[in-house]
Amino acid sequence: MTSLDKIGRQPIAASGAATTRSGRLARELTETLKLAVPIALTQLGQIAMMTTDLAFIGRLGGEALAGASLAHTIFFISFTFGMGLVSAVAPLAARAFGARDPHLVRRSLRSGLWAALLVSLPMMVLPLRGEQILLALGQSPAAADLAQHYLFGLTWSILPALWFLAIRGFMSALNRPEPILWITLAAIPANALLVYLLLYGEGGLPRLGLFGAGLATSIVNSATFWSASGLPRAAGRSGNIMYSATSGASTGN
Helix, strand or coil: CCHHHHHHHHHHHHHHHHHHHHHHHHHHHHHHHHHHHHHHHHHHHHHHHHHHHHHHHHHHCHHHHHHHHHHHHHHHHHHHHHHHHHCCHHHHHHHHHHCCCHHHHHHHHHHHHHHHHHHHHHHCHHHHCHHHHHHHCCCCHHHHHHHHHHHHHHHHHHHHHHHHHHHHHHHHHCCCCHHHHHHHHHHHHHHHHHHHHHHHCCCCCCCCHHHHHHHHHHHHHHHHHHHHCCHHHHHHHCCCCCCCHHHCCCCCC
């Protein structure tokens, strides 16, 4: 081969390598977006549920809205602690999924569900004593009382919400975030309707005020968890976490 031939072939080889790298980058970007967009939309959907609560409560007046806002602050101070523990499900399950260890994938979810159960009970103490905490912080008695009414209904959403987060992390680790997104999107109008009915006493239901708004959110959070509870088993049946022996991993239960 002459030196001229070598010179003529070098740009072609470089061009082919660049095309390969470009194609690989495009595929990785596409896969990242397919995973990230549903997760981001799910998070926005959960924020929309809270925003819906405040929008309906705002029609009761500024004092009720202030009480609900204070209640959310107390609630999320407690909830964030549990959320941090449950968020460990996603990286643990993803690592096990990448290692093709279905037993460890399932154990990551079970550990997250048990952790949520154990921490939810002490976490409920803070919201259930929200009025005393707000009064100690110098808030007005009227606003603190309204916040406590809201918290009496909202506190019961802690456990199902944490369980839902554990399943959400598990499904994300398996590259299956879409079902969680559909459940969240369905929960937004359901939450809005139930908050409206219990807050104002429409449709023959009792007028429960702020307690009704919090209770409605707890009911919807429980429903979203039960709707999502079958997803891990369905993912296993579909082959997402079940590998054949030829892949080097066990298919144990």
